């Protein structure tokens with residue numbers, strides 16, 4: 241599958257001068273809402289209009305979508321604005337109804353990708369289709385599950401495929417709604433370099449003011465497009481209110497994003513450099529996140545030492561850590577001098593944290 245020339249064709253055929261843009265509300269709420277948003281997006285970079293009809297909510301009791309009725313509204317969007325349409329499908333019945341109603345692109349949601357049963361059911365009913373099918377990453381950070389879902393569709397002779405990165409659930413609270421785990425998406429690109437990859441910053445961030453930054457990171461990492469939830473009255477949306485942006489904000493985002501695709505003026509060198517820099521930024525963020533975590537643990541040790549009246553500095557333990565890290569560093573190509581300097585700085589910061597706690 242890695243070298244399948246047909247995989248990229250649908251996107252190349254679109255001959256876009258900008259990344260692919262999928263936008264529209266999280267959920268179709270009313271006919272009026274669906275059409276109003278669509279008309280405001282009509283003269284923009286938006287290539288596909290999205291709206292969720294069947295809404296998989298993690299817990300019952302929330303708005304779960306208008307159902308098949310919404311497909312008629314999507315049809316009207318196409319008639320009135322000329323925009324192509326897309327929606328999420330999660331079973332055979334959804335697929336049949338969406339095709340019957342002429343939806344152009346189908347995506348499979350994060351809660352479906354986790355289930356090989358659902359993926360197989362959808363692959364079977366779509367067998368041989370020329371519809372574009374995009375597979376969101378599964379909710380849990382499991383690369384094999386994501387790849388497996390795509391392979392099931394590919395084996396069913398579905399060639400207009402792509403993937404959507406919407407971030408991953410974590411038990412730890414982070415600043416994201418769904419942690420991007422960029423590293424995992426970079427590995428995904430390595431495995432399937434020919435597969436168009438779209439970023440969904442709305443579900444990654446959960447907050448509208450973080451959408452621009454995540455979109456820019458995605459473009460710097462050579463993603464092919466963006467899916468951004470858009471609503472004319474975001475605060476009163478029936479689902480995912482905090483993360484939706486207005487159509488005018490979306491247009492501004494698209495204008496401000498630096499699109500680093502190769503052009504005559506933008507040499508190979510610049511593109512590669514920006515890509516590598518974006519990878520470095522991802523790793524740096526992870527370093528800071530991990531160091532923060534380490535200091536939280538150090539704080540807890542400080543509390544324990546305080547309760548038990550034990551000295552902050554435990555040299556034997558510290559020398560053990562240093563020896564081990566020098567050896568491990570060596571295996572990763574890091575010099576002894578660097579590892580020692582770095583760990584001394586980390587150790588000093590830990591001691592400062594613990595002393596602060598003990599003096600409190």
Ligand code: PEP
Nearest residue numbers: 266292349350351406443
């Ligand atoms: C959505 O796109 O509205 C959606 C439900 O997404 P996800 O499957 O990523 O949660």
Ligand code: MN
Nearest residue numbers: 266469479480
């Ligand atoms: Mn949503």
